[in-house]
Amino acid sequence: MSEKTPPVLRESATFDRLTIQEIQRAAETGIYDIRGGGTKRRVPHFDDLLLLGASVSRYPLEGYREKCGTDVVLGNRFAKKPIHLKIPVTIAGMSFGALSANAKEALGRGASIAGTSTTTGDGGMTPEERGQSQHLVYQYLPSRYGMNPDDLRKADAIEIVLGQGAKPGGGGMLLGMKVTERVAGMRTLPIGVDQRSACRHPDWTGPDDLAIKIAELREITDWEKPIYVKIGASRPYYDVKLAVKAGADVIVLDGMQGGTAATQEVFIEHVGIPILPAIPQAVQALQEMGMHRKVQLIVSGGIRNGADVAKAMALGADAVAIGTAALIALGDNHPRLDEELKKIGSAAGFYDDWQNGRDPAGITTQDPELAKRLDPQEAGRRLANYLRVLVLEAQTMARACGKSHLHNLDPEDLVALTVEAAAMARVPLAGTNWVPGQAQY
Amino acid sequence: MKTIDLSSASVRELNQALHDDVQDREWRVARPDGKHNLAVGINQSVSVEIEGHAGYYCAGMNQKASVTVHGNVGVGVAENMMSGSVRIKGSASQAAGATAHGGLLVIEGDAGARCGISMKGVDIVVGGSIGHMSCFMGQAGRLVVCGDAGDALGDSLYEVRIYVKGSVQSLGSDCVEKDMRAEHLEELKGLLDRAGFDEDPASFKRYGSARQLYNFKVDNASAY
Numbered sequence A: 001m002s003e004k005t006p007p008v009l010r011e012s013a014t015f016d017r018l019t020i021q022e023i024q025r026a027a028e029t030g031i032y033d034i035r036g037g038g039t040k041r042r043v044p045h046f047d048d049l050l051l052l053g054a055s056v057s058r059y060p061l062e063g064y065r066e067k068c069g070t071d072v073v074l075g076n077r078f079a080k081k082p083i084h085l086k087i088p089v090t091i092a093g094m095s096f097g098a099l100s101a102n103a104k105e106a107l108g109r110g111a112s113i114a115g116t117s118t119t120t121g122d123g124g125m126t127p128e129e130r131g132q133s134q135h136l137v138y139q140y141l142p143s144r145y146g147m148n149p150d151d152l153r154k155a156d157a158i159e160i161v162l163g164q165g166a167k168p169g170g171g172g173m174l175l176g177m178k179v180t181e182r183v184a185g186m187r188t189l190p191i192g193v194d195q196r197s198a199c200r201h202p203d204w205t206g207p208d209d210l211a212i213k214i215a216e217l218r219e220i221t222d223w224e225k226p227i228y229v230k231i232g233a234s235r236p237y238y239d240v241k242l243a244v245k246a247g248a249d250v251i252v253l254d255g256m257q258g259g260t261a262a263t264q265e266v267f268i269e270h271v272g273i274p275i276l277p278a279i280p281q282a283v284q285a286l287q288e289m290g291m292h293r294k295v296q297l298i299v300s301g302g303i304r305n306g307a308d309v310a311k312a313m314a315l316g317a318d319a320v321a322i323g324t325a326a327l328i329a330l331g332d333n334h335p336r337l338d339e340e341l342k343k344i345g346s347a348a349g350f351y352d353d354w355q356n357g358r359d360p361a362g363i364t365t366q367d368p369e370l371a372k373r374l375d376p377q378e379a380g381r382r383l384a385n386y387l388r389v390l391v392l393e394a395q396t397m398a399r400a401c402g403k404s405h406l407h408n409l410d411p412e413d414l415v416a417l418t419v420e421a422a423a424m425a426r427v428p429l430a431g432t433n434w435v436p437g438q439a440q441y
Numbered sequence B: 001m002k003t004i005d006l007s008s009a010s011v012r013e014l015n016q017a018l019h020d021d022v023q024d025r026e027w028r029v030a031r032p033d034g035k036h037n038l039a040v041g042i043n044q045s046v047s048v049e050i051e052g053h054a055g056y057y058c059a060g061m062n063q064k065a066s067v068t069v070h071g072n073v074g075v076g077v078a079e080n081m082m083s084g085s086v087r088i089k090g091s092a093s094q095a096a097g098a099t100a101h102g103g104l105l106v107i108e109g110d111a112g113a114r115c116g117i118s119m120k121g122v123d124i125v126v127g128g129s130i131g132h133m134s135c136f137m138g139q140a141g142r143l144v145v146c147g148d149a150g151d152a153l154g155d156s157l158y159e160v161r162i163y164v165k166g167s168v169q170s171l172g173s174d175c176v177e178k179d180m181r182a183e184h185l186e187e188l189k190g191l192l193d194r195a196g197f198d199e200d201p202a203s204f205k206r207y208g209s210a211r212q213l214y215n216f217k218v219d220n221a222s223a224y
Helices: A017-029 A101-114 A127-132 A149-154 A181-187 A207-220 A236-245 A265-270 A275-288 A306-314 A324-330 A335-343 A376-400 A419-425 B011-019 B182-195 B218-223
Strands: A049-051 A072-074 A083-085 A089-091 A117-119 A135-140 A157-161 A227-232 A250-254 A296-300 A319-322 A414-416 B002-005 B026-030 B047-050 B066-069 B085-088 B104-107 B120-126 B140-145 B161-164 B175-178 B205-209
Touching: A049 A306, A072 A296, A089 A101, A089 A376, A101 A117, A101 A127, A101 A135, A101 A324, A101 A376, A127 A376, A135 A149, A149 A207, A157 A207, A207 A227, A207 A236, A207 B011, A227 A236, A236 A250, A236 A275, A250 A275, A275 A296, A275 A419, A306 A319, A306 A376, A319 A324, A324 A376, A414 A419, B002 B011, B011 B026, B104 B182, B120 B182, B140 B182, B161 B182
Parallel strands: A089 A117, A089 A319, A117 A135, A135 A157, A157 A227, A227 A250, A250 A296, A296 A319, B002 B026, B026 B047, B047 B066, B066 B085, B085 B104, B104 B120, B120 B140, B140 B161
Antiparallel strands: A049 A414, A072 A083, B161 B205, B175 B205
16 A cells, blocks of 8 residues: 655745745835844854863953953043043943933833943934933934034933934834824934934034034033944945044944844845844954044944844954844843734734834833833833843953953953854864964964 | 123033023123034023024024024034024024024025035025025925025935025925915915014925835835
């Protein structure tokens, strides 16, 4: 008796189900897909690096007895009042508009408890955020929505945004469902418009102009505030050099894993480079200018745990910034929301329609009923806990490498698991002394 | 009147003096020589006379002050101004009044490209002509042009009302000519009077947003 072999369906690697679905969606709607978050594709990342713990050739520090410093000073190149943070993990710029007022307040609360800074976003500074943030960085964006000199003076630092890792070269958008009366009022826009943000600044066009713009902001604030320049990672070697030459105190470098509130899916997945190869390029630029550790480097894009923090700092960053991870800590994509997320076509762990304002967690929404669900005190406490864990983990690894401060980590503490990561991070492939692209002697 | 001579004093000294709580309400800036960032970030009711040409961002983020430049200005004059007034006796380079939220900017000569870009409530009155892409993404306020306007006037406009006396080389996406009703004639007369220009409001045309691009629609894809 012969049994029929069950058929095996072969999925195309080129036209997989996701690709087919996107072609079908495009054919039906005639418009590109917009979503939040950063790239979802697998890219070389910190997981492809390992730290080399101490043994005979290196002397480790006692885990709970010997000090491993975590503080960082940002902006002491020119500013009269640099920022001194207890921990080197900051909260990245996210706008009120993209996020609810409660979410912004929670970010401020959590950051302040942990001794770090948070950052405004496109759309200006809210009193809730300023009130709860011990250190607040005020973003200066192309749109200048909500930009005013009173808030500029209230800020602890100013971050000139040239780009964002999720969309270097692209402007922003905030769809009409989130442009409520309050959001529209702060941005001087009609209620309910699909708001577009320009992709480049309206009153300067190149690095020479940027130098004058930085000088203007310093003059307006009497040279008190550190001036950060934020770059979406694409050509970081050149961008960092130009920004430093223009007078930046701090460089913020955001890789393609960094999130966005709303951008075209195709843009998120295909423009820019991961943070892993971006850091060594930026550090090289700073070192060649004699500015490494003098102009601080904050990196972001896919920081999730203390290992990522330690590895980023070992590559030469002075601090890291988190955005997506901070939202998750507040309550984004929590399993208790699974049922509700399924009703809007998603599921816990997958939700990325941050642009449509229907977030049941009350974070990426302007719906007053949804926003009420997020308790800013409780969410702030969760964020503070998460930040503490990031730092404890990073300290644990730094001590194991024999480092008395997170800033003492360096590339010699790293190896790579893949040839690609070794080439990008400029560290040896594990078990070898081979750094792809570097001469062997 | 207090005088600061920039042939000997620095721009920093000038701005710090204008930021401090001053007793003198009238200031004169001698020998500006095209320096950048003059009289930026003022937040008090003072009068500043700049006796010559100024560089980039003159009177940037002005609040309450009245600044007059007896010469030409560089890029971004009165950028992000909140209140007060700025008068340019000569001409202005690009991005005059960019993103400004309030106050009055008067340019007696011409203004370059992108005049009033992303303006958010300021009133701008230009005695001469303006360059291309002026009032791009203009959100609120009024722009008055007594001369001509270059290409793509008012592209992606929100709620700015634009009045032009001369020719318009072309209108940008979603910018259209609109009826000049009695309230507009009155509004325009008020703006011209404040600027000190003796022009007949009836000789102007009004332009504004067709509001067709306020929300994304597939059919408008080519207009974005």
